[in-house]
Amino acid sequence: MLVDDKKLDEKFEAEYEKLRAEVKKPGILLAGATGVGKSSLVNMIFGLNTAVTGVGKTVTKQIDCFDSPASSVRIYASAGYETNESGDEKFFQDVIGMVKNPTQHEVNIIWYCVSCFGARVTDYDANAIREFSNAGCPVAVVLTKADKVSDDDVADLRKAVLDVAKVPVFETSCLLKEYNQINNLVDWSIEKLPSQLQFAFIAQQRCSFEQKRKRARIAIAEHVVGSGLIGISPIPFSDAPLLAANEITLMT
Numbered sequence: 402m403l404v405d406d407k408k409l410d411e412k413f414e415a416e417y418e419k420l421r422a423e424v425k426k427p428g429i430l431l432a433g434a435t436g437v438g439k440s441s442l443v444n445m446i447f448g449l450n451t452a453v454t455g456v457g458k459t460v461t462k463q464i465d466c467f468d469s470p471a472s473s474v475r476i477y478a479s480a481g482y483e484t485n486e487s488g489d490e491k492f493f494q495d496v497i498g499m500v501k502n503p504t505q506h507e508v509n510i511i512w513y514c515v516s517c518f519g520a521r522v523t524d525y526d527a528n529a530i531r532e533f534s535n536a537g538c539p540v541a542v543v544l545t546k547a548d549k550v551s552d553d554d555v556a557d558l559r560k561a562v563l564d565v566a567k568v569p570v571f572e573t574s575c576l577l578k579e580y581n582q583i584n585n586l587v588d589w590s591i592e593k594l595p596s597q598l599q600f601a602f603i604a605q606q607r608c609s610f611e612q613k614r615k616r617a618r619i620a621i622a623e624h625v626v627g628s629g630l631i632g633i634s635p636i637p638f639s640d641a642p643l644l645a646a647n648e649i650t651l652m653t
Contacts, residue, residue: 426468427598428507429590430538432479432496432529433514438545442514442573443476446583448607463495466506473601477508493532500536509598510590511540515562517572518549522561534566539593541569541586548574584609 431439467476479496500508511533515526522530533540542562547555559570569589571582587609591599603616 425597425601426473426475427509427594427602428475428477430477430508430511432511437514437516439478439514442543442545446587446608447474447605463492464499473605497532497536500538508538510593511538512543513540514543514545516546517544517555517558518546522565527565530565534568541571541589543586544570544572546574547572
């Protein structure tokens, strides 16, 4: 036996920590009115129960950043706005300003949530969606609680969003699968992320196992080629330690 169980565990843990340190996290901005279901959306996709309900690091008065070593994504959650209040102007200054002029806090994609239960796109929503769409960052509108209204209401709401800006629109529900376009939102998000950030997103999301399988097949192919090159060595057993290391990396 080349490596006992204890050493194998140690090597795996070391490789895992190395990988985790190298992974670059994508920044996802959640925006929308109070009570539209931003927390439920994050929990449904990433399994982060406290992502938008726990204590985050304050970026501005309007934005909290939720990040932890256990998560491979970084969530920026905007404060819910109250229409016709002074906070509206502050929202546009802070939230949209951060997207247009990122410094330390980079937003890679935006999910703007609108509740189907309200059955309308407010002027505030329209302005925010339009501003985000023009900010140069990929933005998708997520229609939450689609099971709470009729199909016609959902269709009207979708049309109202598209009248504001030509952005992708995804219907979601925490209860009924027929309204759930979560996988479509996940696929769109991965496509829009830079390649160096896709791995972290795919690893954290728990909705699309097909995306995980695709990434696993790529990793397997890479390591099979590596093992083949290692096996060319003409010296008997000289390749064993290298093959073991390659296998541990693949497992990670």
